[in-house]
Amino acid sequence: MTDAPLTVRPARFGLLDPLRGILALCVAVYHLSVWFELLPSGSGLNMATARLGNYSVSAFFVLSGFVLFRTTPWSRVRSEGLGRFWRRRFLRLAPVFYLLCTLNVAFHLGMGPDPTWVRILENLTLTFGAIHPNHALVTGGWYVGLVALLYFAYPALAWLRERGGLWFLAALALGLWGWSLPSTLHGVMEQPSWNRFHTYVLAPNQVFLLAWGALLAGWHATTEQRLDSRVALLLALPLVGVLVLPWPKFFDHLAALTGWSRYGYLLTATALVALAAFTRDGEPGWAGNVLSRLGAWSYGLYLLHPFTMKLVAPHWSGWLGFCLALGLAILVAALVHRWIEEPMGRLGRG
16 A cells, blocks of 8 residues: 555545444443443343444454554654654544543542552553553543554554565464453453453453454455445344344343353454445445544544533433433534544644
């Protein structure tokens, strides 16, 4: 892939932007449905939202790895310099994250661990993912800490990819997946219940998904073959069906995120990302435009919906509280994108 001028926006691929919107919406709907206690545990809808919400986060990891490896070859990192590369990535993650950390600490919202000076320093440097992802001072910030690890390591990975090509990406994906096996198969559910989610979010159990996205990017770069959007959507239907099936039954949502079945669901989520990425570019239609706009707001929506829940829950409950919290999260995410993310993006590209 030839280098793009450093001042242009990153390339868009197929239906990835609408997919971002769908994934962010699935995560927010899942969390808010749990926090507002809308769906009985073990019900079909409860299990469907649990799988869709949790595996949407997994799909975001795959998507993040895909986009970075597809748009930023070693030649681009070398031409712009390490400092400029890291500045662009820092400005992508940090401003919104810092804002929400500040709100959490200032208003004592209780999101994450106690804000000791050590924890604050970990969050300011975005190094908490290497220590423990749940040291994030924002609910859901564990994702930010792990993506930051990719950004720190990426120049070296891009250099190795330049020399090893698809073989390097395949070895990276396979090796990191092997690293995840003990945690997924045994480590999470063997922990006391209070420590299971803390174990689940650790780097060995997640970062291989970034490498799966990188391998997908390498494959994408080797072929010009693309799917018609209608064919891609038709192929996506049975994949979504796998995630919403009402069996096997579970009550503990972590049970759906562990064991060998997890890898089946992860392959399903990865296949959905692949279908979106390999779809032929074209006019997305009104629904695609709406979802693309939601996709542009997805980072803010992901981080903001716990805050809007905190605002709404003391005053409204049930479906009314859910709808108000979700609507407010989308509105504020749009404003944050307009007034923070877009200016920071222009600064990073400048």
